[in-house]
Amino acid sequence: MSSVSAGRDVFTERAVAPLRVVVVGFGPVAARFIDVLEPSLASGAVQLTVVGAETDAAYNRVLVADVGVGRTSPSAIGLSDPARLVSLGADVLLGIGVRRIDRARQQVLLDDGTALPYDRLVLATGARPVIPYLAGLNPDPLHPAWPSGVTALRDLADARVLRTVVERRGDVVILGGGILGLEAALAAAEEGARVTVVHHGDYPLARNIDDGGGRVLASVLRSQGVRLVSGAKAVGLEHSGGGAFTALRLDDGPLVSGDLLVLSCGVRPRLELAEGAGLPVASGILVGHSLQAHHDEHIYAIGDCAEVRCVSPSCEDCSGNTAPSGLIGPGWKQAEWLAESFIAELASGARAGDGLETPATVTCAGTESANPYVKATAAPSPASADSHRYVEAALPPVLMLKARGLDAVVAGDAAADPWAAHEDGTAVALWADPQQGSYAKMITRHGVLQGLVCVGMPRAGAELVLLFESGAVLPSDRSSLLRLDGAEAEASLSSSASDPSTIVCRCAGVSRGSIEQAAVVGCSSVAEVSASTRAGTGCGGCHNDIRTIIEQHFQHPVELAGHTPYGDS
């Protein structure tokens, strides 16, 4: 039986019983999925159960570092209201783990022995921090038992640990020069902590950024008070008599001491539940273009734990790197797509089920007989559009550093050599001003951005991201993008030229020459010029200019139209 007909069976049942949807994981992606699905909860079409391992309901993980440095509160980053979900009939189970999935019986077994039957299981288990091999640190990701003074800054509990150190302006050591490590480092430094980043490579973001950009970035980071220990390999932890972290030991011997070690060595999808259930996994849980797990039409995966790669080896959409990006954007898109596709299917299933028009359609028809021109304004749903197929965006993700004192963005492949001859239409434009901390690199193929680096040029960086994402052809004069951050971009429209045809008063359209002429015929105040020429009678913004012209006139009388300013006598 194909998955499509199986799906329809489920919806036929819906006529008598709601669709039982169990979501495992209650992070930002699960929250988004549930948000979009909410109308189906409210209508009773879906019976939802969400299981979260953390005791907090979904919160915005992107902002955990902000909580950790005390910029904002845990409550401010909440993404979901469990009480509201419960009021809609959902079961929200927090602080409880899932032991295993029983695919044969279509149920999820919780740590406390509860069995949750499902018609559809959505795995949104996310990712966990990578734990580096360091002497003194238990490498088992499933049973972390870390010395005090070590955290991964992944959840709110980690944020609380960081908070205590930043509050007393302690020493924070961050292991890892990736984007999350840098964001934590800058935030902590800005809030007064002393921060050291220990990382591989010659400069931070070495996996993404190019050489020039990396060097400029490093120097800007240093100027922001972040100490960089580059090209370092950490091998172990030093700890106090009480077992608390005191320093990080590097392979060539030196110690980097601190009050807290933040591990920022990347994340890895949480796959054990899927693996334990025998679902195929690669870097993530493998799902096809309906976000359905391979070979199980009742199980779906979204977010950091999901890898969109279908079973067809010849599928062009799945030909590149399909590993989860670890960024939130794609996860949210998957969540929205999946929830919308559930809703669309439920709607069509319900109509097929009872063989009658739904009440909504009847209402619409009733309206139509009176108002034939009332058009339904329903948003296009994935089911009705040609997008009944989830395809991961072909574009590589954009890394925009989340920081207050520093603007940096990297996207795509930034490595191309500007001086090399490229056969494939690739061209590289480059701007570097290391002294000012600014750097921009645009790598295009046939005029379309393939990669970019932008440091210290906020407008240019943001515009380049728009161009990168839209796939637009760049202007042939690439420098026009750099000038967005120039002083002239903020200049006023008025001109101070002494050309008599220059318009001084835009509102009334009065030129410098006309005002000079008014002065010639005796107007000696702004009010008189206004009465004579209407200059200055709109917004009044040119009054100073008029005054200046009058003053100039009486200092250096201008001869106009054959007249001598003060008469011929």
Add this chain to the structure above:
Amino acid sequence: MTLTVSGAGSASGSHSVEVRGRDFPTNKGGLCRKGWTSAELLKHPDRVLEPLLKNDDGEHRPISWDRALRLIRDRVLSTRERYGADAVGVFGGGGLTNEKAYLLGKFARLALGTSRIDYNGRFCMSSAAAAGNRAFGLDRGLPFPLADLGSARTILMLGSNTADTMPPFVQHLQGARDAGGLIVVDPRRSATAALTSEGRGRHLQPSPKTDLALLLGITHVVIMDGLVSESYVRERTSGYDAIARSVNTWWPERVAAVTGVPANLIRETAHRLAEPGGTYILTGRGVEQHANGTDTATAAINLALLLGLPGTTGSGYGTLTGQGNGQGGREHGQKADQLPGYRKITDPAARKHVAGVWGVPESSIPGPGLPAVELLASLGQPGGVRCLFVHGANVAVSAPNASSVLAGLRSLDFLVVCDFFLSETAAEADLVLPVLQWAEEEGTMTNLEGRILRRRAAVAPPPGARSELWIMARLAELLEAPSSFPDDPEAVFTELRAASAGGLADYSGVDYAMLDKELLAGEVLAGEVLDGEFPDGGAAAYWPYPAGSGGTPRLFLDRFAHADGRAVLHPVAPPSSSVSASVAASDGMLTLATGRLLEHYQSGTQTRRVDGLLATSSEQVLQIHPVTAAGLGIMDGAGVEVSNERGTVLTVAGLSTAVRPDTVFLSFHFAGAGSANVLTSSETDPVSGMPEFKTTRVSVRVRRPARSEVVGV
């Protein structure tokens, strides 16, 4: 403004009139060029001076008023008999006086018996109005006197180019500019955006259609950085938690990647708005004229509410009303879903009250009709409108998807247009009725602050022209309409007061005598936009002004207009598709925004007839970035063709770095080959019915025909 008439009393009309700016709180003596030149329209040779009937040969020929009115009666009756009452429609305008707007609504419902009435304010204020009603329970453009802005340290203006569209207004920004706190959000570096230069503020230049994301980003910072006015939110609003959750996902860097506005500029803006010293947030058509305009205006209101601005002294939220009577015109029954006093036509209590004032059974008042775009789409269609009255609007130029509107007008059985010029819409009419201009009639207007102003007749109208009140009164008689249709403006206003009593926009305590007292003794006044002074101590009349009260200059100081007194924070988000880079620019298409110019007003019917205005803006110009133009081989002044699947505009290019490279700009003031609205679509906001005017996809290419073919006007 003030009209001085010399040689007044001369019945021959040989008198001359002069316009001057009046020192009034809103304009502080200033006038725009349109104001200065407005008297030229009174004696303009193009004026229609007699009713004109289109003959079979397509030519308009004069007929008598008597014949014209009887013809209308016959056509209304035959249409009604054949197709039902809803086959007769009315399209009004935001430039009509309160009296005309009120009587037009009554005329449609009682004399014509139709539900099919709406007006051009749907293209103008509908999104802000819907958002204001949703959040505050009431929509008055500025819920505070305009002059209050002068004391603010910070003013955030979103999508409003008042330096071109309402120059005297700019004077009120001076305080914020002096404090370095004028923040302008506009994809173009407009004249208003340029007011932020030299340390006077900041210009945020988002990519088109991303205003909502930008507002969510600013709101995100307000919440995350603890800038929320907590006691205000607790005591005066509802819905905080849902807002906090919904903006949580819009951190500044994410917003920067969507809008092109740097993350730290977003942070700075949020912090600046939260500084003490008075902060106002103002929206204009730039953010409202979108298919999600209501949500964008709502996002601006949410931001204002979280900062604790609305309903306090010295801070607030407002929307800048566009047309001369854009405020009053949306209060008294020209809207499809509305009865006088800003009442809902679906509210049984409202219907009962108005039926009582009108002396008719409640059941004789039709239900809600169709919003403007749908009304126009129904023209000539089966089940649609077959006979249409147009008052104070030029839909052939101003409505979106103008070619299809024109086709709709041409498919009507009968089109009656009331205008003083042969506008592009009037040119299509079977019957054109010449009406009065601003300086020739008595009445009231309600300005952008909700202040009711008296308009006084200063000059005698041409003999053949008639007031629309008179026309409606005569037609009501011929159609044997129930109730009464006075043709005296004061009598109509008296009835309006009663009909509005107890409604949101309650005018019951205002009368002509009181308004007249506000005028300078001996001076004759006429107001298109701004008016009046009260040297003799007369009070300024801000609605709601129930009988026995003193009016309401500042709304919401104690409570908002919802039953629980609280403002509603309503979570909004951009449609998920617009957040991703779904707009593929790789096809070479550009985004067209439409808007206004300093020299022109609305569809240009009036301003395109003033030589002084044409001197600096005589034809349509496509504003395009030099870099974009270079890529397309377009030189400054070159003839260009702007087109999409709906139509083509032939115009000339004006190169300007004020527009983003991905965007081009056309004004909507021109007709014919330069008519921007042949390109815009009929897509509308699901809440307000506002069309999408600002993000039309177009392609631009150079054209090489002879210069003489370039038609702009």
